[in-house]
Amino acid sequence: xxxxxxxxxxxxxxxxxxxxxxxxxxxxxxxxxxxxxxxxxxxxxxxxxxxxxxxxxxxxxxxxxxxxxxxxxxxxxxxxxxxxxxxxxxxxxxxxxxxxxxxxxxxxxxxxxxxxxxxxxxxxxxxxxxxxxxxxxxxxxxxxxxxxxxxxxxxxxxxxxxxxxxxxxxxxxxxxxxxxxxxxxxxxxxxxxxxxxxxxxxxxxxxxxxxxxxxxxxxxxxxxxxxxxxxxxxxxxxxxxxxxxxxxxxxxxxxxxxxxxxxxxxxxxxxxxxxxxxxxxxxxxxxxxxxxxxxxxxxxxxxxxxxxxxxxxxxxxxxxxxxxxxxxxxxxxxxxxxxxxxxxxxxxxxxxxxxxxxxxxxxxxxxxxxxxxxxxxxxxxxxxxxxxxxxxxxxxxxxxxxxxxxxxxxxxxxxxxxxxxx
Ligand SMILES: [Zn+2]
Numbered sequence: 001x002x003x004x005x006x007x008x009x010x011x012x013x014x015x016x017x018x019x020x021x022x023x024x025x026x027x028x029x030x031x032x033x034x035x036x037x038x039x040x041x042x043x044x045x046x047x048x049x050x051x052x053x054x055x056x057x058x059x060x061x062x063x064x065x066x067x068x069x070x071x072x073x074x075x076x077x078x079x080x081x082x083x084x085x086x087x088x089x090x091x092x093x094x095x096x097x098x099x100x101x102x103x104x105x106x107x108x109x110x111x112x113x114x115x116x117x118x119x120x121x122x123x124x125x126x127x128x129x130x131x132x133x134x135x136x137x138x139x140x141x142x143x144x145x146x147x148x149x150x151x152x153x154x155x156x157x158x159x160x161x162x163x164x165x166x167x168x169x170x171x172x173x174x175x176x177x178x179x180x181x182x183x184x185x186x187x188x189x190x191x192x193x194x195x196x197x198x199x200x201x202x203x204x205x206x207x208x209x210x211x212x213x214x215x216x217x218x219x220x221x222x223x224x225x226x227x228x229x230x231x232x233x234x235x236x237x238x239x240x241x242x243x244x245x246x247x248x249x250x251x252x253x254x255x256x257x258x259x260x261x262x263x264x265x266x267x268x269x270x271x272x273x274x275x276x277x278x279x280x281x282x283x284x285x286x287x288x289x290x291x292x293x294x295x296x297x298x299x300x301x302x303x304x305x306x307x308x309x310x311x312x313x314x315x316x317x318x319x320x321x322x323x324x325x326x327x328x329x330x331x332x333x334x335x336x337x338x339x340x341x342x343x344x345x346x347x348x349x350x351x352x353x354x355x356x357x358x359x360x361x362x363x364x365x366x367x368x369x370x371x372x373x374x375x376x377x378x379x380x381x382x383x384x385x386x387x388x389x390x391x392x393x394x395x396x397x398x399x400x401x402x403x404x405x406x407x408x409x410x411x412x413x414x415x416x417x418x419x420x421x422x
Contacts, residue, residue, distance in 0.1 A: 078122025085341030113148025164212030295343025
């Protein structure tokens with residue numbers, strides 16, 4: 001056992017606040033980021049939620065510090081899922097919108113936040129919820145009242161009237177009452193709704209650029225916003241320091257969204273050569289959510305979905321097996337996201353197997369869920385790697401994820417912002 005370095009002691013014991021809470025983690029193998037080779041026995045020292053030192057070998061545990069011994073395990077940065085819906089569970093009961101209060105979403109969300117963290121995901125991007133449910137969860141996990149990941153939240157998605165993410169399938173007067181208030185028509189109104197989302201607490205702007213599979217709207221999967229509306233949304237969001245994530249399936253919708261300056265395309269099902277070119281030219285990142293397609297295909301033919309939805313699910317099944325590979329080979333940057341909520345929360349890491357199946361290496365898939373995703377969030381100096389100064393978002397698995405990222409399907413130990421999740 002070596003002595004802790006002078007620098008680490010200085011930071012852990014002197015430089016920290018009076019009530020410094022220090023944990024020393026001993027682990028047999030350490031992967032600090034997706035670009036580095038695994039290291040052997042190592043110590044990671046965490047003080048007040050931050051990594052303050054990373055040392056070779058097992059350093060001594062200072063008096064008053066907690067010790068965590070992860071024998072036989074590999075410690076890696078916590079994973080990042082850029083597309084989750086914590087406040088909902090899978091199912092086709094669209095009428096629940098009319099009978100369940102928004103507050104119930106917080107209860108469901110608290111359950112799912114814990115499952116998501118236990119699955120190794122220490123940061124998530126919440127891709128659409130009722131007005132305050134995801135924001136309440138965001139605060140709950142930040143303050144340690146709810147076990148769960150760091151949450152970067154969109155709040156209600158911005159949609160066209162009657163589009164995916166607006167309310168559909170009820171009598172007109174019911175649709176109106178249930179509308180979130182975030183539909184818009186024309187560049188001016190769309191800019192206003194972006195500003196409204198910002199005012200009400202959004203960290204990121206979510207739009208539904210094209211039709212969607214699981215809504216009751218039967219208007220196809222192509223572009224629903226005009227190019228002018230999408231450009232207005234992107235420009236307005238960027239002027240407020242916010243990025244835009246666009247749900248998009250149809251090729252022309254993907255292309256228009258990329259050209260408008262939207263930051264990420266989520267799903268991307270019908271991506272083609274022109275859409276790939278537009279994404280590459282504009283630095284647009286693809287978040288493929290392959291688990292969403294897996295989840296909906298598992299529920300086909302059971303009377304779970306309405307006929308209009310069932311038909312859309314069947315239509316996308318073949319594309320779901322190949323589109324990410326096409327984008328990857330075409331040079332599009334890919335970041336990890338699953339659409340959990342469409343399938344059971346906690347299965348997020350099964351996305352790795354699907355990404356590898358379409359041609360990514362384990363190392364690339366691991367990067368997509370750490371450093372690449374952190375960059376998408378604008379948090380590359382905060383999360384996605386294990387280094388002094390970074391948030392103490394750490395997970396332990398068995399095996400070497402750089403050679404086989406499916407090892408993340410079984411996560412043994414999780415720390416989010418210095419707090420162990422159990
Ligand atoms: Zn989604």
